[in-house]
Amino acid sequence: MAVAGTGAFGRNHLRVYRELTDQGVTLAAAIEADAARAAEVEEQYGIPVFASVGAALSADLHLDAASVAVPTVHHAAVASELLKAGVDCLVEKPIAGTLPEADALIATAAHNKRILQVGHLERFNPAVVAMEPKLTRPMFFETHRLSVFTPRSLDVDVVLDLMIHDLDVVLAFSKSHVKEVRAVGLPVLSEKVDIANVRVEFESGCVANFTASRVSTERVRKLRFFEPRQYVSIDYARRDVLVIAVDPEFSIEKAMALGAASGFQDGLPGLSFTKPEIVPGEPLRLEIESFLHAVRTRQKPRVTGEQAREALALALEIQRGMAEHAKRAGLGDFFR
Template sequence: MSPAAGESKKIRVAVVGTGEFGRNHARVYRELDGVELVGVFDENPERAATVAAEFQTLVLTRLEELPRRADAASVAVPTVAHAEVGCRLLQMGLDVLVEKPMAVNLSEADALLHAAKKNGRILQVGHVERFNPAVIAVEPILNHPLFFEVHRLGVFTPRSLDVDVIYDLMIHDLDILLAMVNEPVVEVKAVGIPVLTEKVDIAHARLEFAGGAVANVTASRVSTERVRKMRFFQQHEYISLDYARRDALRIGVKKPGPQPEFGFEKLNAPAVEPLHAELEAFVAASRSRRE
C-alpha cells in the first residue's frame, strides 16, 4: 500500500461498552471523516440497541464478531474489565483505545502493554484532558512552573463507582501535571476518605518533584458543585486554567518594581471538543501505524 493510500484509508471502528462514555465515543466516531462506525457491543443488549439506533449502526452480540468487521475499537466498559476486554481485542488484531484509567493496577496495565506490543497493535489511553483547548493553550508558555493548585470536584452520581476518586477524577490532573513538569516525583503525601461509597470519595495529594516543583491536588465526587480548575505559578506570572470552560488566563508582571504593574491576557484556546480531538488522534495513529 502506498503512503497516500494508507493516509486515506477508511478506518472501521467499534465501541465496546455503551454507557455514558461509550455513547459519546459512538457519537464522535459518526462525526469523524474517514471513519465507519461498524457496531456497538454491550452486555446489556437493550442499552446497546438504544445507542445503535441513535447512531445508525449495528448491535454486535459477541466480541468475536469484531475482527471481521473492525480495524479498531474503543473500550468503555467498567474499569475492572479494561484489561480483560482490551487484551482480548488486541489479541484479535484490533487497535484499542481504552478509557481512563487504563487499568485497576500496574500488573493489568502491563498486560495491556504486552498484548499491544506482542500483536503489533496501537494502544491509546483515553486521557481526554490532554486535548482540552485550555491545556493546549498553555503548553507554549510553560517555563519551569514551580507551584500548582488543582481542584477537580463533581456532584455525586452513580457512575464509575467501581474505582475510587483518584482513578475516577484525580487521574486527569496527575497525568497533566506529569507532562507539564516532566520530572520525577520524589515525594507524595496524600489523604482520602470514603463518604457515600465504600471507596475513597474525596482525596488530597501533595506531590514534590525532583526540580523543586510542588503540586497540591484535590479531587472530590461528593461536592455540591462542578469545578475543574488548575492554577500554576512560574517566574513573573501565574496562569489560571479552567478545564470546564476550556479557557486560560495569564497574569504577569507588566512593569517590575516596588509596586509592579500586572497585565492580563486571555490565551488563545482552539475551539475543539476534547473527545473529538482525542478520537481523531487515535484514528490517525491506527491509519498511519504511528504511535
C-alpha cells in the same frame, strides 16, 4: 470502528464516531453485555451490537480500531483481546486497574504492533493544548476537580475516577519524577473514597496540591500553576486560560509609587494580564481525531500507554497514602 462498552461515556464515543462519517469513519458495531442497553444502541445507531468481543470479531467486520469504554476492571481483558486480533485501541482512563495489567496491555500492543492510546481527555482540552508549548518551569500546581454525586464509575474511587485527569496533566507539565506523596481521603456516599486531598513533591522541587470530590454541590474543573514571574489559571470547563506575568523590571517599591500616583485605578503596575488564543473544539472529538491520525499514520499517539501507566502508578501510590493516613488517624470505622 467499534465501541466496547456503551454506558455514559461509551455513548459519547458512539456519537463522535458517527459525526466523523465525512472523514472516512464507519461506525461498524458496538459491544455491550447488558441486553437492554444493547437494544437501545442498536435502535439508535442502526448497528449490530454484540455481547462480547469474541462475537464481534467472529462477525468479520474488518475492524481497524475500537474505543474501549467498559468499566476499568475490564479494560485489560477487553483491550488485550482486540489488540491480539489486530485492532488498534483507544482505552478510556485509567489504562487499567493495576500496574501488572497496564504492563501486560502495553506489551500486547507492542508485540502486535498496534496503536494503544489512553483517554486522558484533558490533554486535548483546547486550554491545555494552548498552554503546553508556552511552559517554562512550573514550580507549584493547585488543582480542583469537584463534581456532584452520580452513580457512574463507582467501581473505582475518586482518585481513579476524577483526580487521575489532573495527575496526568501535571505529570506532563512538570516533566519530573515523583519524590514524595502525602494523601488523605474519605468515603462519604459510596464504599470507596469520594473526596481526597493530595500533596505531591517532585524531584525537580516542584510541588502539586490536588483536590478531587464527587460529592460536591458544584462542578469545578480548574488548574492553577506558578512559574518564575508568572501565574497561569486554566479553567477546563470553560476551556479558558488567564496568564498574569510580572514585568522583568518590576520592583514592589516602584509599583507602589506608580500605583499610588494613579490611585491604583489600573491595578498594580508591572503586571500584565493576557489570555492566549484558544483554538476551540470538543476535547473528546479532538482526542478521537488524534487517535484516528495515529491509526492512519502509525505514529505514536499523543497519550501513550507508558504515560498512562505513570499516571496510574501515581494514583495507586496516592491510594496507599490514603490508606496509611486512615490507619494512623484511626479512621477505620469510615471505611467499609
